[in-house]
Amino acid sequence: MALVEVKQITKKFGAYSAISNVSLTAQDGKFLILLGPSGCGKTTLLRMIAGLELPTYGDIVIGGKVATRLHPKDRNIAMVFQNYALYPHLTIYENVAFPLRVRGFSGDIDKKVKWATSLVGIEHLLERKPRQMSGGERQRTALARSLVRDPSVFLLDEPLSNLDAKLRHSAREELRQFQERIGVTSIYVTHDQVEAMGLGDRICVMQGGVVRQLGTPEEIYLNPADTFVASFIGSPPMNLISDEGRTIGFRPEMFLPESAFDPSEALYRTEFTVQRIEYLGGDRILYGMVGASLPSSKAIARLPATIGTLPEVGTTAKFAMRLSDIRYFDGEGKAVEQSRRHEARLVVNG
Amino acid sequence: MAEPNTDLPGDRLLAYLALSPSIAILILLVAVPMVTVFAMSMQHISLGELSGPFVGLRNFERVLADPAFLNALGNTFVWVFGSVAIEMALGLGIALLLNIDFRMRGIARAVILTPYLIPTVVAVLTWHYMFNDIIGVLNYLLMAVGLISQPLLWLNSTSMAMFSVILVGVWKFFPFVVIALMGILQAIPQEQYEAADIDGASALQKFWRITLPHIMPVFLLTALLRTIWTFHKFDIIYLMTGGGPIDATTTLPVLVYQQGFVDFALGRAAATAIITFAILGVLLAVYLHLMKRAEARQ
Ligand SMILES: Nc1ncnc2c1ncn2[C@@H]1O[C@H](COP(=O)(O)OP(=O)(O)O)[C@@H](O)[C@H]1O
Ligand SMILES: [Mg+2]
Numbered sequence: 001m002a003l004v005e006v007k008q009i010t011k012k013f014g015a016y017s018a019i020s021n022v023s024l025t026a027q028d029g030k031f032l033i034l035l036g037p038s039g040c041g042k043t044t045l046l047r048m049i050a051g052l053e054l055p056t057y058g059d060i061v062i063g064g065k066v067a068t069r070l071h072p073k074d075r076n077i078a079m080v081f082q083n084y085a086l087y088p089h090l091t092i093y094e095n096v097a098f099p100l101r102v103r104g105f106s107g108d109i110d111k112k113v114k115w116a117t118s119l120v121g122i123e124h125l126l127e128r129k130p131r132q133m134s135g136g137e138r139q140r141t142a143l144a145r146s147l148v149r150d151p152s153v154f155l156l157d158e159p160l161s162n163l164d165a166k167l168r169h170s171a172r173e174e175l176r177q178f179q180e181r182i183g184v185t186s187i188y189v190t191h192d193q194v195e196a197m198g199l200g201d202r203i204c205v206m207q208g209g210v211v212r213q214l215g216t217p218e219e220i221y222l223n224p225a226d227t228f229v230a231s232f233i234g235s236p237p238m239n240l241i242s243d244e245g246r247t248i249g250f251r252p253e254m255f256l257p258e259s260a261f262d263p264s265e266a267l268y269r270t271e272f273t274v275q276r277i278e279y280l281g282g283d284r285i286l287y288g289m290v291g292a293s294l295p296s297s298k299a300i301a302r303l304p305a306t307i308g309t310l311p312e313v314g315t316t317a318k319f320a321m322r323l324s325d326i327r328y329f330d331g332e333g334k335a336v337e338q339s340r341r342h343e344a345r346l347v348v349n350g
Numbered sequence: 351m352a353e354p355n356t357d358l359p360g361d362r363l364l365a366y367l368a369l370s371p372s373i374a375i376l377i378l379l380v381a382v383p384m385v386t387v388f389a390m391s392m393q394h395i396s397l398g399e400l401s402g403p404f405v406g407l408r409n410f411e412r413v414l415a416d417p418a419f420l421n422a423l424g425n426t427f428v429w430v431f432g433s434v435a436i437e438m439a440l441g442l443g444i445a446l447l448l449n450i451d452f453r454m455r456g457i458a459r460a461v462i463l464t465p466y467l468i469p470t471v472v473a474v475l476t477w478h479y480m481f482n483d484i485i486g487v488l489n490y491l492l493m494a495v496g497l498i499s500q501p502l503l504w505l506n507s508t509s510m511a512m513f514s515v516i517l518v519g520v521w522k523f524f525p526f527v528v529i530a531l532m533g534i535l536q537a538i539p540q541e542q543y544e545a546a547d548i549d550g551a552s553a554l555q556k557f558w559r560i561t562l563p564h565i566m567p568v569f570l571l572t573a574l575l576r577t578i579w580t581f582h583k584f585d586i587i588y589l590m591t592g593g594g595p596i597d598a599t600t601t602l603p604v605l606v607y608q609q610g611f612v613d614f615a616l617g618r619a620a621a622t623a624i625i626t627f628a629i630l631g632v633l634l635a636v637y638l639h640l641m642k643r644a645e646a647r648q
Pocket of ligand 1: 041
C-alpha cells in the first residue's frame, strides 16, 4: 500500500509531447482511473509510473520515495497489460509463480500460488497453458500473477478491453470488489467512461497529454471542469450551447418537458423542436433544436419512461431545466466558478 | 444424412492436367536419377561403361568393409556436427546482439550477412590464400599478436585441415542462422519482457523463460536445415583440400566423388551414395522425432 505522486511529468517522444506537465496523486488504497480518448497519453503515463519509460521532466514518487529512476522491479508495483502479456510457454501455475521464483521467494510458493489463483477463481485451471484459456480467464491469470507478491501499487492498462460486453460488465464488478478486499492503491487506465464511473474512487480525465479534471465520479459528472470533460462524460453527452462568447451546458436527462417539473421550482424555460426519437426501453432519447430564449442549436433530451406525454416528432414543445442544473463555461471552455456563476446566470437570463 | 456436395464433373481432370507439368519435372529431376543410382549400385560397371552385370549387394559389402568408408563416415560426423554446433551457437549469439537497439545496427547487420552472399568459389580462394603457411595473412596476424610462434599448417596437416574447412563453412553459413533467428526474435512481443522486468526477472531468466522457448521451433528447424545441407556439402571441402591431406577431410560426398570419378568405380560410388542417403534419412527421422517432442512440450 502506498501513495503514488506524479510531479510535473512531461514526456517527449522526439519533438512530440505525449504528456505535458502532469501532476496527480493516487491516494493510498484507493482506485484512481485515468480516463481519456485514445492517444491522450494514458498508457505513457502508466508506463512511467511502472518504470518502463523514463519521464523527460518531473518525478514519480511512490510511498514517499523518489522512484523516477528506479528499475521496475524495485518499485514494488504490479502491472496488468492490455493483452495480459502472459508467458505463453509456461502453465498458468508457472505464470503465477514466476514473480516469486525469479525473486527467489523463500516461503511456500505453492501456497501463495493457490491463494492468488483462488482469489480470482482460476484454481482449477492451473495446468493449462495461456492459449487454452478464454479471454476472461487470461485476464484473471494476469491479475493473479500481479497480486501474488503483494505489490503496494496495482497498475492496470485497459484490462477489460479484450472482453465481450457482458463479460466486461461482470469482470468490472469483480475487479471492484477484489480491489476493495485487498485494499491496494490502484491506477486503472481506460477510454470507457462507463467503466471509469463504475470503478473509480477518483477519475483523472486526460486529453492531449494534459489533465483536464481530477475528481470523484460525481464531481466530474455534475461539475465538469471544461467543455471537453462535459462532452466526454455522459451518454448522450452534455448539451453545450454557445451564447455570446460563453457556453451553457445541461445534461440531457435534466432537460425535460415543462410539465415534468413542480411549478414552484426555479426553472429555465425554452422551446424544443423534436426531430427524432430513439427508444431505448427504459428511456427515450429526443434529438432536436432548442430555440426561443437560446440561440437556435442542436440539443438532446433524455426522458425516463415515467414521463407519459411525449411531444411528437416535428412539433415544438415547452421544455425546461432547473437553474441549478445549468453549467456555465467561459470563452476558453473553462467552467465558470461557483462564486461567479450567479453573475453569469443573470447574463443568460437577461 | 444429406449427400455432400461433390466436385463438378471435369474438376478432377482439370486438376490433374494443371499438375502434370510439375509432376513430369519432379519425375525427371528426382525419380529418374534416384532409380538410376539405385540400379547402378547393384551392377558391376567397368571403366567407360554406364551399366554392367547385376551383382546384387556385392558393392554394398565392399563399401562397408572398406576402411576408407569408415574414415569418411567419421569425418562426415565431425564435419556436420562441428559445423552446425558452431554455426548455431555463433548465429544465436550474433542474432541476440543484433536484436539490441544500437546506432549502426543496420550497417552491422549488412556486414554480418555478406559472407552468405559471396560465391563459394570466391570465398574458398580467398580463404585458401589466407590459410597459406608462408604468405597467408592468418599466420602473419597470429604471429604478430604473439598467439603462435610458428606458422600453422592450416590445410596441410592432417590434424588441422578439418578444423580449417569447418572454419570456412561456419564463416560462410552462420549468417543464414542469424537471418532466421533475427526474424523470430523480432516477433517476440516486447510486453513479455516488460512484464518480466516488473516481475523482477534478470537478463538470464528472461533469456531462459521467454527468449529461448519462443525461438526454439525456429532454432530447431534451422539446425535441421543446416544439418541436411552441411551433410552433403561438397564444394567447400573439395575446393579447399580435395579431401586431403591424405584422407583427413574426405567426407561421404567427397568419397562418392572419388570412387566415381577418380577410381571410376561407378557401382561402388552409387552404393556409397545410397548408404549416405540412408544415414541422412535415419538422422532426420531421429531429429524430427525430437523436434515433435520439443514442440509438444511447448
Ligand atoms: N514509444 C513511442 N514513440 C513515439 N510516440 C509514442 C510512443 N509511445 C506513445 N507514443 C505517442 O504518444 C501518444 C500517447 O500514446 P498512449 O500513451 O499510448 O495513448 P493512450 O494509451 O492514451 O491511447 C500517442 O500519440 C502515441 O502515438
Ligand atoms: Mg493505451
